[in-house]
Amino acid sequence: MKLENKICVVTGGAMGNGLGIVKVFLKYGATVCVIDYDDSVSSLKSVLETDKVYSYKCDIRDKDMVKKCVDEIVSNFGKIDVLVNNAGVAKLESFTTTNDDLRDYHFDINIKGTWNVTQACLPYMKNIDAAIVNLSSVTGPLVADPGEVAYATTKAAILGFTKSLAAELVTEKIRVNAILPGYIKTPMVDGIAADSNASNPDEVIKGIALGIPMGRLGTIEELGELAAFLASHESSYITGQGIVIDGGSTLPETSSVGV
Secondary structure (H helix, E strand, O other): OOOOOOEEEEEOOOOHHHHHHHHHHHHOOOEEEEEEOOHHHHHHHHHHOOOOEEEEEOOOOOHHHHHHHHHHHHHHHOOOOEEEEOOOOOOOOOHHHOOHHHHHHHHHHHHHHHHHHHHHHHHHOOOOOEEEEEEOOOEOOOEOOOOOHHHHHHHHHHHHHHHHHHHHHHHHOEEEEEEEEOOEOOHHHHHHHHHHOOOOHHHHHHHHHHOOOOOOOEOHHHHHHHHHHHHOHHHOOOOOOEEEEOOOOOOOOOOOOOO
16 A cells, blocks of 8 residues: 555546556555546546545646645645646647647647646645656657657657756655656547547557557556556655656667567
8 A cells, every 4th residue: 555645636537547547546545636627537436436536627727727726635635745747638730730729739738737737736745755747758758750749849848847847856855757658548549549540540559559569558557557656655766767668669679570
């Protein structure tokens, strides 16, 4: 029960990677406060059949709304031990045809949203051996495909944000690390597959799996286990790092595994 008595805030926790993180955190005894813009966040308590998850509907692009949400969490629980900045979006579009609205959609949620939530939570995390876990990606810091310029830019920024923030907060006893997922089977990945081949998205998923040395996509629970490690005392001497979880997809020197 390595997260027992920990108050953990997870953004974007109603589905996908966030839901995997929430499930694993609950398994290890945490009380989890989920911040999400999707209406499904309100049903998490009944879906997960637990009284240790609390739902807060919030648009992380709205700084005032975020502050109000975080103040409510602290009013209820008195502290924040762990913050997981998971909320993010990805829409494929050629750079030459990406308009300002689509660019800002990525920047406002993936970068500014992470900034807003972190800044609101920090006053309640100092000197209690707290941890921040940011969701970056292998896309941007390590690899990229056509159509990912907006998304890749934001995820590279999150890694830089992580390293600089870790250096700044180390004297406050707050560790800051990032997770760099490869392909995890999430609704976001399903959406990218549908964007790529609307008539047969499953074929896209199969093609992705063929390019991963482990031969499959990761699960949200596997990602959740890594988040729990970085949130717990088990990683007490780790800060400012980006940890890759990708089934080996960034390993091959050639475009085809086994060549």
